[in-house]
Amino acid sequence: MSTKKKIAVLPGDGIGVEVTASAARVLTAACDAAGIELQLDEYSFGTDCYHANGTAFPDVTREGCLAADAVLLGAVGSANPVNHDELGLLDLRKALGLYANIRPITPFAELSGATPFRPEILDGVDFVIVRELAEGLYFGDHAGDDERATDECFYTRGAIERIARAAGAMARERGVKVTSVDKVNVLSTSKLWRATFTDVFASEFPDVELEHMLVDAMAMISIQRPASLGVVATSNMFGDILSDECSVLAGGLGMLPSGSFGAPGPSFYEPVHGSAPDIAGQGVANPIGAILSAAMLAEHSLGSIEVAQAIVKGVRGALASGLRTRDIAGGGGHVVGTEAFTQAVIEQLSAARA
Numbered sequence: 459m460s461t462k463k464k465i466a467v468l469p470g471d472g473i474g475v476e477v478t479a480s481a482a483r484v485l486t487a488a489c490d491a492a493g494i495e496l497q498l499d500e501y502s503f504g505t506d507c508y509h510a511n512g513t514a515f516p517d518v519t520r521e522g523c524l525a526a527d528a529v530l531l532g533a534v535g536s537a538n539p540v541n542h543d544e545l546g547l548l549d550l551r552k553a554l555g556l557y558a559n560i561r562p563i564t565p566f567a568e569l570s571g572a573t574p575f576r577p578e579i580l581d582g583v584d585f586v587i588v589r590e591l592a593e594g595l596y597f598g599d600h601a602g603d604d605e606r607a608t609d610e611c612f613y614t615r616g617a618i619e620r621i622a623r624a625a626g627a628m629a630r631e632r633g634v635k636v637t638s639v640d641k642v643n644v645l646s647t648s649k650l651w652r653a654t655f656t657d658v659f660a661s662e663f664p665d666v667e668l669e670h671m672l673v674d675a676m677a678m679i680s681i682q683r684p685a686s687l688g689v690v691a692t693s694n695m696f697g698d699i700l701s702d703e704c705s706v707l708a709g710g711l712g713m714l715p716s717g718s719f720g721a722p723g724p725s726f727y728e729p730v731h732g733s734a735p736d737i738a739g740q741g742v743a744n745p746i747g748a749i750l751s752a753a754m755l756a757e758h759s760l761g762s763i764e765v766a767q768a769i770v771k772g773v774r775g776a777l778a779s780g781l782r783t784r785d786i787a788g789g790g791g792h793v794v795g796t797e798a799f800t801q802a803v804i805e806q807l808s809a810a811r812a
């Protein structure tokens with residue numbers, strides 16, 4: 459029986475194609491070194507696929523994802539997305555039963571000069587956003603005409619319980635508190651969210667500190683005192699917005715990885731950023747978010763912390779050597795494109811073994 463690990467690779471659109479190629483190369487090199495055999499199978503997915511085939515998520519892609527050990531996505535979308543169907547993301551998340559999107563915010567010290575923050579604000583920052591992925595505003599009904607529009611936001615107790623458990627387990631493992639973020643002073647869904655978190659932590663995580671915070675306060679605290687955060691658990695839309703804000707702590711949108719987990723079966727890994735139509739095809743995209751997503755894949759879906767750590771070390775080494783893609787060059791350094799940065803990470807992997 460083959461021990462090859464099957465990875466379904468969905469490059470998607472725009473810079474998704476460029477950064478996925480980088481992540482796949484780095485993952486392959488790191489796995490080769492660790493004696494892990496990979497089989498990478500590419501599938502069409504996203505907006506270009508939608509325009510070519512009438513669907514963003516063809517059956518062959520769905521089957522390939524379900525049969526894989528893990529799925530690696532670049533990004534999807536065009537400059538003017540028409541509707542959600544065009545992206546295919548919601549269908550893909552449903553097909554894989556994903557409900558917890560984990561977004562670590564762990565800035566590299568080498569990049570503190572590339573952020574607008576003073577070094578003491580960034581000192582000790584290492585937290586995780588746990589974003590609920592299967593309900594909330596993005597999954598409700600959307601309707602409207604030229605005069606009036608509505609977007610349904612719904613949450614069920616079951617969906618909140620399972621994300622509370624994911625956050626609680628992660629906080630227990632990391633030895634940190636959970637900050638549950640809502641808008642309880644206005645939203646009914648937030649009242650259910652807060653009550654459910656309180657119940658789950660009282661009965662299942664009495665050893666883990668739980669605090670509640672309004673999303674507007676979190677928008678400020680996350681950049682004023684980010685080192686005070688451990689696990690930040692929040693709803694679909696709030697998590698989407700807060701993580702883009704928090705990416706600035708790490709140097710920008712190109713830096714953040716993510717992993718999505720849920721039903722037994724393949725988990726899903728992608729950088730937090732989109733397809734960046736403004737820079738697509740120029741070879742300047744920052745591949746770090748995608749490469750670090752591959753590191754998360756190695757840890758959680760290949761069970762190799764060793765490969766994950768080697769990849770992170772490779773990225774750190776490339777940054778320490780002074781190389782920067784254009785988006786993170788604010789603090790100085792030698793600006794290179796996607797390809798040269800990726801090559802530098804791979805060379806760091808070999809140097810570490812020499």
Ligand SMILES: NC(=O)c1ccc[n+]([C@@H]2O[C@H](COP(=O)([O-])OP(=O)(O)OC[C@H]3O[C@@H](n4cnc5c(N)ncnc54)[C@H](O)[C@@H]3O)[C@@H](O)[C@H]2O)c1
Nearest residue numbers: 533534535536539711712731732733734736737743744785
């Ligand atoms: N999960 C996903 O695939 C995902 C996530 C967000 C947005 N989108 C889609 O992406 C498309 C573009 O959306 P957007 O422009 O609002 O967001 P975006 O994340 O694509 O880009 C926002 C800005 O950040 C820059 N940027 C993003 N990633 C970068 C990287 N790796 N290196 C350097 N610069 C980077 C872009 O150049 C742009 O200026 C839309 O169709 C949107 O729906 C997809």
